[in-house]
Amino acid sequence: MRPLARWTLVALAAAALVTFPYWSAPWESTRFATTLLRDGLILAIFALSLDLLVGRAGMPSLGHAAFFGAGAYAAGIAGQRLGTDQLPVTLGAAALVAALLALVIGVLVVRSEGIFFLMLTLALAQIVFAIAFQWTAVTGGSNGLSGVGRPMLATLDLSSPDLMYVLVAIAFVLSAIVVWGLARSPYGRALVGVRENERRMRALGYDTARLRLSAFVLAGTIAGIAGALSAYSTRFVSAQDAGLGNSVRAFVTVLVGGAGTLAGPIAGSALVSLIERVVPSLLPVELRISEAILGLMFIAFVLFARQGMVGLGRSAWLRVRAR
């Protein structure tokens, strides 16, 4: 496909996605699809940010929810303490807090690799979770932080479900553009080099510790933005948002979709959202076991399809073309 045609197609798809609640209204009266898509897109932003680490830079983090949670709390707390629902303030607070937390944790973890990196990120994120769970005066502790305000943009009130969706969809499109722009650039190429052979990258003159730290902070910041969007959407922050379950959920999403690709985390988010929200409603009450289904699916992908849904699609496409 010619570049112009491709870009036109991508722009049209993005426009269709952002305006979904308006053209779907006639047949979607309950707004279930809009809510489902909104939460799926938040998961997609979160998964795209994690894939910068897992897929591109080869840093398998099991603590990414710490930054999602930090962003969610920061947006909620900043709004309540400063008495404002202005989007630049609360979203800015979320990005800043998540970035600073990622910088602190990143400094401690970027020099370790593989299973050690995994365990360190897990342990440090559990500390963040413990703080969120127990610092009741600030975070609401086990009760969570309720009454998070829906954002305002100057005088534009984004509190309606439709506009809330539009905000999330725009954030998703921008995140995808950022991740795409990073992946194709010399920066993305260098991350792949670090993933494949860090020692050789150092011998070529790359300060690989700084490169890994920059990716960690970047990914943490985007995860914090996803967390803020989640807090606005549900008007609530739970300590579980920063917990291991949420980290695993993002990790599964990336691996099931296909790590190291742009489409993979997005496809994974679609599948995980469907399994979490749609499949249970089709099953009898006693069989509502979406987490077990997700777990089994994860095992199946790890055993039989390491490249995830994107890899399966690619090999199917190659087989069709070969005929």
Place this chain on the structure above:
Amino acid sequence: MAAGARAVIEVRELRRAFGGVVALDGVSLKISEGERRAIIGPNGAGKTTLINILAGEIPPTAGVVRLAGQDITRLRSWQRARLGLAHVYQRTELFSPLSARENVALAVGARRGPYRVFRAPPRSEYAEADAMLERVGLAGREAVLVRALSHGERRQLELAVALAQRPRVLLLDEPTAGMSPVETARITELVAGLDRALTILIVEHDMDVVFRLADRVTVLHEGRVIADGTAAEVRGDVRVHDVYLGKAVTVA
């Protein structure tokens, strides 16, 4: 060493112990600008340890390493690379799922640094990578993934990656190891034809390669320099024959 020539690499009283094993036991040497220096010696003499210390891969236990007069003993490998040191490893160290072109482009791009986002890497970097691949005899193999290259081709690619750094000093750790005679001859002529301003330190077992390339030869034995001179001088040195060159003859 040519009298008065500036030492690009200067090593003084270098020691390195691995636990109780002393790999380098007080090695000193000077390599002047544009010189081609071979390090020879039997297995376990400390040759690779010396190269790894020069490249900053492992720290010395004691001693000083200078590059063009600057003390680089405490610098990390990436800092040394930026000062103009390139290292071709004994075992192939490449980016295996990437193409030959991408491998070299990573070296070319290192000079401008990785903090460039959104735009695709400039075409000039890939053009430079392709030119470098052609120079080492890999023209037509640019798009081939490393894992699909033969062992000999990987060694050629290693050299292309190192040269793409535009180094001042090239450290070659057995560049012809495991190569066929034809491939060895090609790599040897390639290295012989490099810019004379480039300083080359080469560890090599193949004496034909050593005597073809080296201006001077340093002989290591059990972590010490036992001979240091022109190729002809070293060839005539009795001690060198005892520990190394003559061994094959004695055994036969």
